Amino acid sequence: MSSVVISVDAELGWGFHDLKDPPQKRVEYARNGWIQLHTLCERYSIPATWAIVGHLLLDECDGAHLSHPTPPGWFARERDQWRLRPDLRFGGELVRALQASELDHDIGSHTFSHVLFDDPRLDEAVIKAEIEAAKDAAKPYGIEYDSFVFPRNAVGYREVLADAGFRVYRGSAPQQLTHQRQWEKLSATINPDRVPLVEPVVDEYGLVDVPPSVFLFGFQGLPRVVCETLWMDPIVRQVTGAIDNALSSGGVVHLWLHPNDLVTERDVNRLETIFAYIDAKRNSGLAVETLADVADRVLQTEQDYQQVSLLNQ
Numbered sequence: 001m002s003s004v005v006i007s008v009d010a011e012l013g014w015g016f017h018d019l020k021d022p023p024q025k026r027v028e029y030a031r032n033g034w035i036q037l038h039t040l041c042e043r044y045s046i047p048a049t050w051a052i053v054g055h056l057l058l059d060e061c062d063g064a065h066l067s068h069p070t071p072p073g074w075f076a077r078e079r080d081q082w083r084l085r086p087d088l089r090f091g092g093e094l095v096r097a098l099q100a101s102e103l104d105h106d107i108g109s110h111t112f113s114h115v116l117f118d119d120p121r122l123d124e125a126v127i128k129a130e131i132e133a134a135k136d137a138a139k140p141y142g143i144e145y146d147s148f149v150f151p152r153n154a155v156g157y158r159e160v161l162a163d164a165g166f167r168v169y170r171g172s173a174p175q176q177l178t179h180q181r182q183w184e185k186l187s188a189t190i191n192p193d194r195v196p197l198v199e200p201v202v203d204e205y206g207l208v209d210v211p212p213s214v215f216l217f218g219f220q221g222l223p224r225v226v227c228e229t230l231w232m233d234p235i236v237r238q239v240t241g242a243i244d245n246a247l248s249s250g251g252v253v254h255l256w257l258h259p260n261d262l263v264t265e266r267d268v269n270r271l272e273t274i275f276a277y278i279d280a281k282r283n284s285g286l287a288v289e290t291l292a293d294v295a296d297r298v299l300q301t302e303q304d305y306q307q308v309s310l311l312n313q
């Protein structure tokens with residue numbers, strides 16, 4: 001099986017509300033980026049996993065969250081600076097548009113208020129409250145989550161997810177390019193083999209772990225400009241090469257991004273080039289899967305395997 005999975009951390013303002021200085025451009029472009037990403041999905045018939053921050057599904061909120069056991073001040077930005085910015089705090093109509101699509105988008109969860117699962121101030125009670133709040137907010141939309149994406153990829157509390165009915169999550173990256181220096185990344189970009197094809201596995205809680213292959217906007221700034229001038233967009237080069245590798249050897253290329261990464265026309269062009277390539281390679285046998293599709297496939301195989309083992313006993 002050769003496939004591409006795209007997972008989207010869909011959060012509008014919530015990905016930044018805890019930061020002292022939120023990146024203004026990305027905050028302001030978040031909604032537009034969401035719409036552009038959705039438009040490209042439709043244009044190239046590419047269903048994706050949209051892991052949404054549950055708070056986006058509320059109709060209104062005074063920012064108090066009195067019964068939510070998050071640390072003091074967690075909702076301060078919503079209450080204060082973003083009090084008059086419903087566009088950053090709510091996004092029900094954006095989610096309804098995904099549900100109305102003829103494509104089978106997978107609406108997953110990215111918690112309720114973007115808590116970090118490795119935050120030492122949090123305990124299991126907060127995590128459970130986040131998951132419950134995210135599920136409650138999704139009920140009026142008829143959404144039952146299969147898929148989970150951890151904020152800032154901090155994997156944790158997987159037993160809570162399993163108990164809550166999730167089946168699949170985006171795991172940790174097999175190699176951490178993010179901690180390398182930009183110029184070291186530069187040399188890595190020439191080689192598509194540096195984008196790992198990932199192997200979904202069933203973890204000890206029965207959840208399917210689908211690690212990411214590449215963050216589509218992890219390579220920015222001057223090195224990106226240098227690469228684009230000398231060759232072509234380095235991420236496009238890597239991803240198209242990785243797709244070719246997947247087609248020849250089998251495997252999953254798992255791409256991820258935030259809608260708020262789409263700030264400039266160049267960013268949108270990068271994504272469109274990749275989507276067009278994916279679409280074109282369907283003729284060669286490339287499948288496009290969501291995280292929920294991968295869970296169906298992997299858990300079915302696991303079940304078949306167990307049945308055969310039982311028969312052989």
Ligand SMILES: [Zn+2]
Pocket residue numbers: 055061062063064065075078
């Ligand atoms: Zn609120």
Ligand SMILES: [Zn+2]
Pocket residue numbers: 009011015110114150151152
């Ligand atoms: Zn996030």
